[in-house]
Amino acid sequence: MKRPVGSITRGTTGHNRLRRADRWIAAVYARLLAAARRPLVVDLGYGASHVTTLELFTRLRRVRPDVEVTGIEIDPARVAAALPFQRPGLSFALGGFELPVERRPVLVRAFNVLRQYGEEEAWQAWALMRSRIDPAGAIVEGTCSEIGHRASWVALDASGPRTLTLSARFTGFGRPSDLAERLPKTLIHRNVPGEPIHALLRDLDRAWAAHAPYSAYGVRQRWLATVQTVAEKWPVAAHPPLGGRARWRQGELTIPWAAVSPSR
Template sequence: MARPVGSITRGTTGHNRLRRADRWIAAVHGRLLRATARPLVVDLGYGASHVTTLELFTRLRRVAPDVEVVGIEIDPARVAAAKPYEREGLSFALGGFELPVARPPVLVRAFNVLRQYGEAEAWRYWRALLERLAPGGVLVEGTCSEVGHRAVWVGLDASGPRTLTFSARFDAFERPSDLADRLPKTLIHRNVPGERIHAFLRDWDHAWAVSAPYSSHGARQRWIAAARTLAATWPIPCHPPLGGRARWRLGELTVPWPAVAPDVRDA
């Protein structure tokens, strides 16, 4: 077997760490999974414990009963530790960005995997993963905090990045720009004046500030009000599956990638 592509991560993980992303995947891509015969999903770089892969499998089975999930890890010891938890439709395999699976996956989730790479490498691995997807497939790549209370992820398809989603517990931040520490590698160093992502976070903080009166009804209502205010000047989706009250009330906000993307000449 060829050497897996990539480097071993710290492996930090824990129960429900990726619940926010899983919930979004089920809501936004459930239809894709149900429309695909024997849909294969890959959880790339699941870490020192099998638990987040098992949780992904359990959650996706609720929306697509025939989905198959393969957890892929570059560390042989982590794969060996996960093997006893295999069951019908859930398996674990040794590998990396080359995705050593029997058929192209319709969805790949890769969380907290690209943090250790440079920006240019992150773009390169995005392209490598997209090339391995089944036709119409998607990649969800992101980063979350140690316990999952702050998370940011990118939704990509064959054409490249399409959306950027922020998600947080309402007690996990003081202002929305606090989530900047979870930006993907392709954006985190771009949060400086003159970049689109910096302007977006600046305006979101302003929308959060002017929505302060809604705090008397709770942080959830303030988040919803801030999203509506931001949508007046930014192309925020305001209808399902990506936006609207049903998503905002969960502490989510999605923006189209082109609105916050770095200059392609620098990417």
């Protein structure tokens, strides 16, 4: 067996840490899962505990009852610890960004696995994963806080990155730009003047401040007003499954990758 591609992470994880991303995946890719023949989903880099892989499995089975989920870890000890929790449709395996599974997955969730890499290495990891997914498949790669209250993720397909999503619990931030510390690796160091992601976060903060009076009706109403204002200038997804009030009410905002793609 070839050496897995990647490096061992800290492995920090916990119950419901990835709930926000899972909820988005289940909504956005429900049709993809429904249309796939024998859909396989990979949870890459699940960490020191199998729990978030099990949660993903449980949530996606509500969408597609026969979906199979494989948790992949680069640390043999973590794989060994997870094996007793296997069940029909849920498995664990040793590997990395090369995605060593029996068939091409229709979905890959990879969270908190690229923070320790350089930006160029993150682009390379994206390219390798993209080469291993089903032609119609997708990758959701992102970062979240320790308890999952702040998160962001990029959705990619075989052609490249497609969207960026910012997501936060309404009690989890003081202003939208607080999410900057959880940007994906390909963007986190681009939050500087002159870069599109910096301009987006700046405009979110300005709209957030302008709509402070909405706080009297709750933080959710302030967020909705903020997103609607920013959508006048930025191509914020405004229709299901990526956008619209139902998603905004969850503390989310999704925007085409082209709008925030870093200057290279």
